[in-house]
Amino acid sequence: MSKAQPVFALIDCNSFYASCERVFRPDLGRVPIVVLSNNDGCVIARSYDAKPYVKMGEPYFQIKHKLKKHGIVPFSSNYALYGDMSERVMTLIESMVPAVEVYSIDEAFADLTGIDGRDALGRKIRSHVLRCTGIPVGVGIAHTKTLAKLANHTAKRLQVQTGGVVDICDPFKRDWVLRNTDVSEVWGVGRKMKLHLDAMGIKTAMDLAQADPWTLRNKFSVVIEKTARELGGTPCLELDEPDPPKQEICCSRMFGKRLTELAPIKEAVATYMMRASEKLRAQKSLCKKIRVSIRTGMFNPEEAKYANGVLIDMPYPTDDVRLLTKAAVDALDRVFRPGFKYSKAEVLLMSLCQQGEYTDDLFATSQSADATKLMAVLDQINGRWGRGTLRSASVPEDPDWGMRRELMSHSYTTRLDQLWRVYS
Numbered sequence: 170m171s172k173a174q175p176v177f178a179l180i181d182c183n184s185f186y187a188s189c190e191r192v193f194r195p196d197l198g199r200v201p202i203v204v205l206s207n208n209d210g211c212v213i214a215r216s217y218d219a220k221p222y223v224k225m226g227e228p229y230f231q232i233k234h235k236l237k238k239h240g241i242v243p244f245s246s247n248y249a250l251y252g253d254m255s256e257r258v259m260t261l262i263e264s265m266v267p268a269v270e271v272y273s274i275d276e277a278f279a280d281l282t283g284i285d286g287r288d289a290l291g292r293k294i295r296s297h298v299l300r301c302t303g304i305p306v307g308v309g310i311a312h313t314k315t316l317a318k319l320a321n322h323t324a325k326r327l328q329v330q331t332g333g334v335v336d337i338c339d340p341f342k343r344d345w346v347l348r349n350t351d352v353s354e355v356w357g358v359g360r361k362m363k364l365h366l367d368a369m370g371i372k373t374a375m376d377l378a379q380a381d382p383w384t385l386r387n388k389f390s391v392v393i394e395k396t397a398r399e400l401g402g403t404p405c406l407e408l409d410e411p412d413p414p415k416q417e418i419c420c421s422r423m424f425g426k427r428l429t430e431l432a433p434i435k436e437a438v439a440t441y442m443m444r445a446s447e448k449l450r451a452q453k454s455l456c457k458k459i460r461v462s463i464r465t466g467m468f469n470p471e472e473a474k475y476a477n478g479v480l481i482d483m484p485y486p487t488d489d490v491r492l493l494t495k496a497a498v499d500a501l502d503r504v505f506r507p508g509f510k511y512s513k514a515e516v517l518l519m520s521l522c523q524q525g526e527y528t529d530d531l532f533a534t535s536q537s538a539d540a541t542k543l544m545a546v547l548d549q550i551n552g553r554w555g556r557g558t559l560r561s562a563s564v565p566e567d568p569d570w571g572m573r574r575e576l577m578s579h580s581y582t583t584r585l586d587q588l589w590r591v592y593s
Contacts, residue, residue, distance in 0.1 A: 175404050176281040176310065176338060179317040180262055180294060182255075183305045183325060185275035187216035189254045190244050192303035193581045193589050201241040205229050208423055208573040209245055245574035249556065253582045257302050265294055270408045278314055280408050291334040310336040311343065314406045315399035318356040319346055319374060340402075347375035347400065357396050365389065374400055414452040414523060420445040421515035425573040427466070428511045433570045434463060435498045439563040441516040442497050446490040447556075449518055450548055455486035455536070457520035461497045463504060466512040477504040478515075486522055489540045490547070493518075494561050555583045 182188060187202040201219035203212045211228045222239045223232060229243065236243055255274045263269045266279040281287055291308035298306050307328070309321025316337060323346050324335040337343040353363045355374050365388075371377050378400035386394035395405040420441040428434050438461060449456055462478030479500045487493065497516055550559050557566070579587035 173283045174312055176284070176287065176312060177314050177317040177408070178266070178279040178281050178287070178291060178294075179272075179309045179314070179321040180277050180279060180298075181307050181309075181321050181325075182258060182275040183307060184214065184216045185255075185304070186214035186244075186246070186251055187219075188304050189247070189251050190578055191216075192254070193578070197242060201239065202244065203236065203241055204244050204246055205576065206246060208425060209243075209575060213246065243576050245577035247574075247577050247580065249580045249583045250578065253580075254302060254304060257582075258298055258304055258306070261298050261301055262294060265290070265297065268408055278317065278408055281310065287338070288334060288336045291336065292332065295333050305333070308334045310334075310338060312338055312402055313399040313404045315356050315396055316343065316402070319350060319354070319400075322354055323350070343402070344375065347378055348373060350374040352377050355396060355400065357392060362389070362393070414454050414521065415448075416521055418445050418448050418454075418456075418518040418521070419515065420448075421513060422572060423513050424511070424570045426570060428570055429507075429509070431501065431505050433568065434505065434511060434514060435501055436563060436565050436568055437514050437570055438497050438501060438516060439494050439561055440565075440568070441514060442494045443490055443557075443560055443564050445516050445518050446488060446493055446544075447548065447551075449521070450488045450544055453524055454521045455488050455524060456483060456493065456518045457486050457522065458482050458518075459493060459497055459500075460515075460517040460519060461500045461504070462515045462517075463501070463511050464513050465509050472510055473508070475506060475509045477506075479503050480519075485535050487536045487540075488544055489536060490544065490561060491540075494563060498563065555580075555585060 186204040190202055190204070191197050199218075201222070202216040203219050203223055204214035205211065206213045209229050211226050212223055212232070213225070215223055215225070219241050222235060222241060235241075251274065259269070259271050259277055262277055262279065266281065268280040270278040272278055281290065284290060287310050291310055295306050295308055298304060307321050307324040309317045309319065309324050311317040311320050320335040320337045323337075324331050324333050327335075335342075335346070337346050350373060352358055352366055352371055352374055353360075355377060358366070358377075366377065369380070371380055377397050380397050382394045382397050385397050398405050422437070422441065424437065428437075459481050460478055461481070462476065464476035465474055466472055467474060481496045481500050483492070483496060547559050551557065557564075581587060581589050
């Protein structure tokens with residue numbers, strides 16, 4: 170009995186950041202939206218109806234007048250909301266298919282091999298996610314991951330005709346999509362690669378699918394070769410297994426304003442360490458070494474430049490935020506220099522190991538069982554009641570050095586004091 174041909178689905182949230190903002194603001198259902206980067210710097214996301222007027226990366230201060238002219242509503246980035254909504258969407262998808270690879274915050278590949286009624290399943294996924302979260306998604310189905318990505322693009326581009334679901338396992342439908350898609354829309358083909366392909370007469374996805382794979386490999390890379398083979402229907406990419414634990418964990422942020430005193434910088438480093446240690450415990454790792462660094466702004470010619478960092482060896486592998494925070498904050502005394510205007514701090518957890526995977530020194534101190542239990546309770550409380558419910562005493566609730574996010578919406582799903590209120 171021959172092995173069933175693989176079938177992949179790509180489920181991708183439509184204009185995810187903007188859709189998250191609309192879930193709790195139904196009055197913005199037909200209003201164009203843009204989302205801004207840290208410190209309200211530039212545009213990092215746009216709703217579909219905002220794209221004709223705003224380019225990605227445009228600085229906010231330069232386009233305020235244009236946003237007002239076209240009735241476009243700007244939002245500061247609300248990563249707590251986006252992360253929580255993403256987790257809800259992915260959990261729903263995982264409950265409906267045999268296997269899932271979460272590819273990014275707003276898209277996931279699913280394995281539909283051997284499943285009948287794929288189009289109906291795609292529509293069921295789409296309606297279930299929309300009903301339970303308010304987030305619209307597109308579903309692309311094909312025999313390879315690259316074709317599934319292309320099918321998903323077509324589902325969004327022709328949403329009225331397709332209903333947001335496109336299955337191109339049928340060769341006739343696949344070829345129609347390939348002929349009617351510019352090569353620049355193919356997964357992995359960037360601006361520079363498009364120029365090279367244009368010079369070879371490869372204008373559409375069909376042209377790339379019919380190109381000689383070995384020529385593409387020799388001229389460019391094995392990545393482009395695999396892309397061409399996948400467009401032709403030959404699977405080269407499998408559903409990835411869950412990522413292994415990270416070997417380093419970094420948490421860094423720009424301050425909302427320049428800092429000249431040591432005390433607020435220590436608060437910032439304590440705050441970043443709180444977040445980094447949460448990630449550390451989430452992957453069940455311990456940290457043997459940390460690096461703390463600070464720097465001034467590097468682009469203002471009128472400001473003096475300075476950057477420095479320091480490595481600290483921990484007395485034993487640990488995930489205890491108290492020990493990690495004390496080591497990081499104390500280390501700042503060694504790198505801080507008065508007279509500078511600091512713009513950023515960074516915490517880097519290094520030399521990570523999994524619990525039970527390192528050899529204890531018979532005579533060395535190790536993390537106590539009480540500390541491990543305390544960290545578990547800390548994470549349980551914050552997981553139930555929202556991040557920051559319990560935190561280190563050195564972490565302020567609302568610091569004046571925090572990121573500038575003057576247009577941020579409420580954290581409707583992660584903070585009790587910002588729950589959506591409905592009045593009768």
